[in-house]
Amino acid sequence: MTTQMDNMEQSARTLWSDAWRRLRRNRLAMICLWVVIFYTALAAYGEVVYRWHQWKDITPSYQQTDLDKQYLPPSLFRQPFTVESGAEVGVMERMSSGLRELARHPLGTDGLGRDVMQRLIQGTRIAYMVGIVVSLIAIPIGVVLGCLAGYFRGRVDDVIVWLYSTFAAIPGLLFILAIAMVVGRGLLGVYLGIGLTIWVGLCRLIRGEVIKHSERPYVAAAHALGLSHARIIFRHILPNVFHVVIVTFTLMFPAAIGTEVFLSFLGIGAQGEPSWGIMISNARLRLWHGVWWEMAAATTALFFIVLAFNLLGDALRDALDPRLRTGRQ
Amino acid sequence: MTQSNNMLAEVKDLRVYFDAESGPVRAVDGIDLAIGQGETVAVVGESGCGKSVTSLALARLVPEPPGLYAGGEVLYEGRNVLGMNEDELRDLRGNKISYIFQDPSASLNPVFRVGYQIAEALRLHRRDVKVREEVINLLRMVGIADPEERARVYPHEMSGGMQQRAMIAMALACHPKLLVADEPTTALDVTIQAQILELLTSLQNQLGMAVLLITHNLGLVAGVAHRVYVMYAGRIVESGPTEEVLTRPRHPYTRGLLDAVPRLGGTSERLKGIEGVVPNPARLPAGCRFHPRCPLRQTVCEEKEPILEQVDAAHASRCHFWQELSET
Numbered sequence A: 001m002t003t004q005m006d007n008m009e010q011s012a013r014t015l016w017s018d019a020w021r022r023l024r025r026n027r028l029a030m031i032c033l034w035v036v037i038f039y040t041a042l043a044a045y046g047e048v049v050y051r052w053h054q055w056k057d058i059t060p061s062y063q064q065t066d067l068d069k070q071y072l073p074p075s076l077f078r079q080p081f082t083v084e085s086g087a088e089v090g091v092m093e094r095m096s097s098g099l100r101e102l103a104r105h106p107l108g109t110d111g112l113g114r115d116v117m118q119r120l121i122q123g124t125r126i127a128y129m130v131g132i133v134v135s136l137i138a139i140p141i142g143v144v145l146g147c148l149a150g151y152f153r154g155r156v157d158d159v160i161v162w163l164y165s166t167f168a169a170i171p172g173l174l175f176i177l178a179i180a181m182v183v184g185r186g187l188l189g190v191y192l193g194i195g196l197t198i199w200v201g202l203c204r205l206i207r208g209e210v211i212k213h214s215e216r217p218y219v220a221a222a223h224a225l226g227l228s229h230a231r232i233i234f235r236h237i238l239p240n241v242f243h244v245v246i247v248t249f250t251l252m253f254p255a256a257i258g259t260e261v262f263l264s265f266l267g268i269g270a271q272g273e274p275s276w277g278i279m280i281s282n283a284r285l286r287l288w289h290g291v292w293w294e295m296a297a298a299t300t301a302l303f304f305i306v307l308a309f310n311l312l313g314d315a316l317r318d319a320l321d322p323r324l325r326t327g328r329q
Numbered sequence B: 001m002t003q004s005n006n007m008l009a010e011v012k013d014l015r016v017y018f019d020a021e022s023g024p025v026r027a028v029d030g031i032d033l034a035i036g037q038g039e040t041v042a043v044v045g046e047s048g049c050g051k052s053v054t055s056l057a058l059a060r061l062v063p064e065p066p067g068l069y070a071g072g073e074v075l076y077e078g079r080n081v082l083g084m085n086e087d088e089l090r091d092l093r094g095n096k097i098s099y100i101f102q103d104p105s106a107s108l109n110p111v112f113r114v115g116y117q118i119a120e121a122l123r124l125h126r127r128d129v130k131v132r133e134e135v136i137n138l139l140r141m142v143g144i145a146d147p148e149e150r151a152r153v154y155p156h157e158m159s160g161g162m163q164q165r166a167m168i169a170m171a172l173a174c175h176p177k178l179l180v181a182d183e184p185t186t187a188l189d190v191t192i193q194a195q196i197l198e199l200l201t202s203l204q205n206q207l208g209m210a211v212l213l214i215t216h217n218l219g220l221v222a223g224v225a226h227r228v229y230v231m232y233a234g235r236i237v238e239s240g241p242t243e244e245v246l247t248r249p250r251h252p253y254t255r256g257l258l259d260a261v262p263r264l265g266g267t268s269e270r271l272k273g274i275e276g277v278v279p280n281p282a283r284l285p286a287g288c289r290f291h292p293r294c295p296l297r298q299t300v301c302e303e304k305e306p307i308l309e310q311v312d313a314a315h316a317s318r319c320h321f322w323q324e325l326s327e328t
C-alpha cells in the first residue's frame, strides 16, 4: 500500500550504498576515479616535497637552474648514449646504467635545466590547492545562501537571488582581474577570484532543492516538534540535498583548476611557482624549435584531470539522481 | 461555552486566510472550538474545508506567508498562542501540543534512523531523562515489538502502520497535554486503521491527555471522540456530543456525511454521498455556504447565512431549518 512511498523515500544508508553500487558498475567512472586518486597521490607527494624543502630551507630541485642541462628531451627520446664498448662491461651493467639514464629527467628539462616531471608534480600540487581552497570558499557560501533562500523565501530569497544574479552577470575574468588588482597578483587573488564567483551555480541548485524539501511533510513535522529554523535547515533538510553538493564539487574542482591554469598562463595567477599555466606559458617560447615536452606534459596533465573529474561528476549525478534511485537494483 | 475556564485549548472566532492572486483565500473563517483536559474532540469535514489549517493554528504552525492570522485568538491554558514569541512557541510545540500527520512515511525524515528522530524530541524538551532508555520505552509503549532493534532501522524499512506508531512515539516523547492527530489513519490499511485508533484511545486513557482527532470519516469518531465539530468551508456547521450528533444530526451536511459512511449490513442500499464539491474558499457562495449542495435549500438559504444556533446546551447547528431536521 505504501510501497510507492517507500520507494520514494530512501534512507541515507541505501542512498549512499546504492549510489556506490551503481557507480561501481560504471566502468568508465571507476577508471576516472582511479585517475583522480592517482592525481591526488601526486599532489600529496608534491606537498610533502614542497614542505620538506621549506623546512630544510633549501632550494628545491624543481627550482634549481642548471644551464648545462637546458632543453634535455624526455629520456625515451634522447640519443641512445654510448657506453665505452669493452669486454669488461657486462650485460647487467649496461642494463642498469640504461635504466638509470631512463630515470634521469624522464620528462626532460626546461629552458633553465629544471626537471619537467618535478615541476609537473608541483603543478599538480598547486592545482589541488586551488581546487580545494576554492571549494572551501564557494561551497559554504553556496550551501548557506541556497539553504536560507530556499527555506525562508520572501525577502531573504529576493536578496540572495539578486546577489547571485549580480555575481552571475559580472564576466568572471573581469571580476578575477579586479580582485587581483586589489590583493595583488598571486594565488590569493586566484582563490578569491574563482571562489567568490563559482558559488552561484551551487547556490541556485541548493535553493531549488531546499524549496522542494521545505514543503515535504517531514519538515512540517519537525516544526511541530518545536525545532529551531537552524536545526531544521542544516540538520534535517541539508542531509537530504547533500548529493547536490557532492556532484557540484566534482564539477567545480576541475573548473577551478582550469581557470587557475588560464590565469597563471596570462601571468595573473601563480608567481614564480611551477603552475601548469606557467609551464605552458614558458614552453611557448621554444615550441617552434621542437621543444615540445614541457607543453605536452602540462597540457596532458590538465586534460586528463579535467576529463576525469567531469566524467566522474556526470556518473555521480546519475548514480545519486533521486529519480533514478528507485528502479534498477 | 460556560466552562471556558477549565478548557485546555480554545479557539475563538479564528480566521486564517491565505494570499492568492485572486484575493484572500478564507480557509478558516470564524471558528470557535474548545478542548477540555483529557477530552477527545473530533473535527470532521470533507477535504479542503480547513481542518488541517485549524489544527495547525493551535500551535501557530500555519506558514506565514502565505498564511495570515486575520482575526480571533487561540488560547492554550489561557495564554494567547498567536501573541507568543519564537521561544515560547518552540516550548509549546512538541512539548505541550504534539502532532501526528496523515502520511507517516513522508513525515519521518528519510535520512535518520527512527530512534534518532525520537531521541531528538526528547533532547529538545526533556533534558532530565536517559535518552536511550526512554526511546525504547516509548517504542514499547506504542506497541512496537522488539524496540531495541526497531530503533535502529530507517523509516522506509518499516511498514506504514509501524511508521505511524513511531510517529506517535515521537509525539508522545514529552508527554504533551494535547495530541493533535490530523487524519492519522487515512494513509493506512483498514485493519491497521483500527489498531492505530485503538492505540490512540488507550494511550489517552493511560496518559490523560486531550486528543484532537481530525478526520473526514464521520464513522471513525463513534466510540472514540467525546464531542464532534463538523466543519464546512471554513466554518463550524454543527457541534455537539458524539452520540447526539451521530444519532440526531441537525444539519443537512452532517446527514450527508453520515450517509456517506459505509455500514456493515447496509450493503443493498447504494452509498449516498453529497452531490458537488466543497466550494473554493476564494469564491464562497453568498448566504449559507452549503446551499448549492443542500437537498433542503430554500430561497432564504441563498440570501442569509444562518448563525450557529444552540439546539440544546451542548448541541449547536448552523442551519435555518434545524428544527425541521429533528423529526426525520
Ligand SMILES: Nc1ncnc2c1ncn2[C@@H]1O[C@H](COP(=O)(O)OP(=O)(O)OP(=O)(O)O)[C@@H](O)[C@H]1O
Pocket (backbone or CB within 6 Å): B018, B019, B025, B027, B045, B046, B047, B048, B049, B050, B051, B052, B053, B054, B063, B066, B067, B216, B281
Ligand atoms: N499553504 C497553503 N497555501 C495556500 N492555501 C492553502 C495552504 N494550506 C491550505 N490552503 C487552503 O486552505 C484550504 C483548507 O485547507 P486544509 O488543508 O485545512 O483542508 P483540510 O480540511 O485539511 O483538507 P484535507 O482533508 O484534504 O486535508 C484549502 O482550500 C487550501 O486551498
Ligand SMILES: [Mg+2]
Pocket (backbone or CB within 6 Å): B051, B052, B053, B182, B183
Ligand atoms: Mg488536512
